[in-house]
Amino acid sequence: MAGRSVARGLIAGLLTLVSLSAMAADVQxxxxxxxxxxxxxxxxxxxxxxVASSGGSVSDAKLAVDVSSKFEVDPGNIPAGCALSGAAGAQTLNCDLPTLESGGSYTFSYSATAVALGSANTTATISSATAADINTANDSLTVTPAVQAGADLTVTQADNLPDDTIAAGGVITYTLTANNAGPDATAAIKLTDNLPAASDFEYQNATGTNWSCAHSGTQVICTYTGPAITGALPPVSISGKVVRQTTGTITNGAFVTLTDSLVVEPNPGNNAAASLTTNIIAGSDMRVSKDMPAIIVRGTDATVTLGIYNDGPQTISGATITDTIVSNFTLGTMPARWQMATAGFSRFR
Incomplete structure (x- = not known):
């Protein structure tokens, strides 16, 4: 009987040792x-x-994250299995992790919004109530993310035309308005305007308060020269003449960027304005001239010279020029293709 008791004791001890060894793991x-x-x-x-486990499987691992004081976790957007405690600037996430298989790993992610400049520590710590952690030195990891100045830039554009339509030969003035939604003020702002094709549009000028603009090819680049700012910046006006030879459309594009590497764009996806399409209808830039003596002696003849010009871009037919003749004068012989339209008027076709 004594031999059996000793055997039972050895077996029980062996089972206990095996059980304890199965619970030992290095969570990290x-x-x-x-x-x-x-x-x-x-x-x-x-x-x-x-996070990972080696030396054994762990089913009750927990992760505690002390959020950096420069960030804020939205209470409405926390990962599943987590609880958020503390006010902004001193928040902690306590999360239940899925089972960590021996030799396996798991990636845990959370989102936080930068709310202050500078850097501050954030620490992640893993723990288990049942696993005998054989290396506690790797249970925590501290990092220090830095927050730089941020300026969310956007730009809008308009051609200032009714129904976005103009006759060929007309002048378009594009208005570009940049905006800095912050959160930080900056003066490091650059506007780039991609004009319509040179065969359709002839650049004239670009102006704006606190802007320095340069033109090259089909591009205008304007650099802001004013003080650091949030909100709407002064508008930039870019003018040019429509020289398109046919009816159709022309398109202008604009985008805004930062010029200081220490200021970062938090939302680069909204830096470009929606493309602006302008309709071009038939038309041309007509011009007239009139020349006559400054002094005419009563009773003498004088010659009045009228000129009509087509400065383009399109060919026209059927143009007329009308001149009003004051009642002090009597019309003499009219040149060919001129006619008296009404009393006091002459017209050339």
């Missing part, structure tokens, strides 16, 4: 990264934490 926080980098103020960053 392997990496802690974020995107984008750098992070602009006002932008939402995605933080990714890779």
């Amino acid at each position: 926080v392997s990496t802690y990264d974020w995107d984008p980098e750098p992070i602009p103020n006002g932008a939402t960053a995605t933080f990714s934490i890779v």
